[in-house]
Amino acid sequence: MSKIELIRVDFRMIHGQVMVKWLKATGAQIIAAVNDDIANDPFLADIYGMAAPSNVDIKVFTKDKVIDYFNNNNSDNSKVLVLFKNVKDAHYCYEKGFPMEHLQIGGLGSGPDRINVHGPITLNAEDAKLLKDMNDKGVKIEFQQVPDDSKASLDKILKKYDFGLN
Numbered sequence: 611m612s613k614i615e616l617i618r619v620d621f622r623m624i625h626g627q628v629m630v631k632w633l634k635a636t637g638a639q640i641i642a643a644v645n646d647d648i649a650n651d652p653f654l655a656d657i658y659g660m661a662a663p664s665n666v667d668i669k670v671f672t673k674d675k676v677i678d679y680f681n682n683n684n685s686d687n688s689k690v691l692v693l694f695k696n697v698k699d700a701h702y703c704y705e706k707g708f709p710m711e712h713l714q715i716g717g718l719g720s721g722p723d724r725i726n727v728h729g730p731i732t733l734n735a736e737d738a739k740l741l742k743d744m745n746d747k748g749v750k751i752e753f754q755q756v757p758d759d760s761k762a763s764l765d766k767i768l769k770k771y772d773f774g775l776n
Contacts, residue, residue, distance in 0.1 A: 612640065612680070614709065617692040619700050620716040623648070624661045624668070624693065633666060636758040638691035640667045644676045644703065645695040673699055677708045701740040704749065712750045713742070727771055728753040728762040738773035 615636035623643055623662075632638075641662060648654045648670055655670040662668045671679060676692070694700040697718070704710045715731060718724065724732035731753050733741075741764050745751045751764035768775060 612686055612688050612690045614680070615689045616693055616714060616715045617694070617700070617710055617712065618716050619697055619718065620718055621695055621719045623695055624658050629662065629709045631756045631758075632691060633663075636691050637689050638666070639688045640669060640690045642676060642679075642692045643668060643670045644673060644692065644699060645670075646672045646699075648695070649675070651765065673703050673705050674706070677706050679762055680709055681707060697737040701744060704744055704747075710744075710749055712752070713741075713744065715753045716755055725771060727750055727767045729755050729759065733756060733767065733771070733773070735773045735775075736774060738768065738771075742768065742775055 615638050616632060618632070621644070624641060633641075643649075643658055648658060649672040658670060659668040663689075670681075694703070697715070700713060704713075715733075717730070718732050718734075718737065720732055721734070724734045727733045741751050745764045751765070753762045753767060754760070
């Protein structure tokens, strides 16, 4: 069975930090990119596939297919880096049985309802609520941009910022 080395939420999915820093830090041979829109668009899926080095296999999954892959059909021994485009997709997969003990938040973009909570990493109330739900059920949630940066726990962030969850 494949070994999940890192599960990360990053709205940019496959980009320089992932390719250079996180692949090296994890030793992953496979990137599992999870997003229904990308998985259902062969052109987009091909673009993501071309973004990786030749020694890394890119598998693009819908949310439901990635759950099935890691729970039933996965027979190789590769190291895998799992990327979700957003918190909502990660939460959905977790609730449907995707094996998740740890979730790293690496990039969620900016917007009018989002605040910077750890360096450039942003959060809004909806994402905070979903992450708190997962955290309360035992998933360790940490915020970290790149391997050299410090980590921040969800608990620390929720104590510092008011998302209306208390």
